[in-house]
Amino acid sequence: MSNPKTALYPGTFDPITNGHFDIIERARNLFDEVVVAVAESKDKKPMFTLDERITMTQAAVDGIxxxxVVGFDNLTIELAHEHKAGVLIRGLRAVSDFEYELQLGYLNNSLDETIETVYLMPKLKHAFISSSIVRNLLKFNGKTEHLLPQAVQKIIVEKN
Incomplete structure (x- = not known):
């Protein structure tokens, strides 16, 4: 049986951004527990390894x-069952996110009708931030400290 007071926030988090962090903070204000689930996502060919992404995500949420934070490589619904999460959190930045997220929400609902999907929007100042934008900046040594949690920026700088 799932617990609606536990929310699962799945994503690749390659890397986790201020937009993701904003969604985590908002979800934390709505639910008793938030499980941030970092996906293996081999199909997306992440810039950072799963372990690196987990470490960065843990550093970002440290003290909250x-x-x-958990890593996973199975179906999101299976992971929700494992953690007794009754809600999936998904972030929406723009209309372009909506169609994909709607399809994903319907898919997850077809797998388990008891688990709800809740869509949260980041604050407007974070709405343009995506991990892909950050990765592109990182490839060219661009400025990213305004896009990433401070602890994540520190990890990336130390890695390079």
Missing amino acids: DSVR
């Missing part, structure tokens, strides 16, 4: 009560 009732938020924990």
Whole structure:
């Protein structure tokens, strides 16, 4: 049985951005526990390894009560069952996100009608931020400190 007070926020988080962090904070205000689930996502060919993405995500949420980070490589619905999460959190930045997220929400609902999907929008100042934009900047040593949580920026700088 799932617990609607536990929310699962799945994503690739390659890397986790201020937009993702904003969604985590908003979800934390709505639910008793937020499980941030970092997907393996081999099909997306991430810039950072799963372990690196987990480490960055843990660093970003360090000190936030009732938020924990896990890695996964199975179906999101299966992971929700494992963590007894009754809600999936998805972020929406723009209309361009909506169609994909709607299809994903319907798919997840077809797999388990008891788990709800809740869509949250980041604050407007974070709405343009995406991991792909950050990765492109990183490839060219562009400025990213205004796009990433400070702890994540530090990890990336130390890695390079």
